[in-house]
Amino acid sequence: DAGVTQSPTHLIKTRGQQVTLRCSPKSGHDTVSWYQQALGQGPQFIFQYYEEEERQRGNFPDRFSGHQFPNYSSELNVNALLLGDSALYLCASSSTPDRGRYAYTFGSGTRLTVV
């Protein structure tokens, strides 16, 4: 049973560019949440998608946007990249939005480096 799959694993972008990260949730899960983990820090909640809608959002600017597809997979888009956006981006899936905190499964993340 495949867990959460994220792609790509590593990415290097130039300041000002745009990036798209992808996530396939664990089989049986329909809710996807995205977290940003800066080096040496704990993950920070970006937003959650359920039923193809953004259900909850953390304290991140509008440059961060997302999408969820009918097959429950999700994309995270970041526009106008800043050096400070360099981080590990984690996708977490769960079976329902409300139970996410009890049963998150995290992917291994996408390491984004902005130069």
Place this chain on the structure above:
Amino acid sequence: QQQVKQSPQSLIVQKGGISIINCAYENTAFDYFPWYQQFPGKGPALLIAIRPDVSEKKEGRFTISFNKSAKQFSLHIMDSQPGDSATYFCAASMGSSASKIIFGSGTRLSIRP
């Protein structure tokens, strides 16, 4: 008010010893306190969790101690093993925003043989 403060930043323990990581929170609306374990190159994985209506929860060698009045909780790893070497995060969440988990800054634990 949303922060979870974690200490120490790093910890070295001899094999067979007890590893202790501490966390403190301010927001009394938090009602779920998980601990996550993260190995290099991997995402965090849920290790053990507790609700504030109990003072202690034990699962194998891992124990959470919870002090509601002091707004503090800690993770104890008994008989620490080299395979326990990882980064540990305490966290908290509240029912009103169930999906949003607030993580501490992490503790890098090294178990020496």
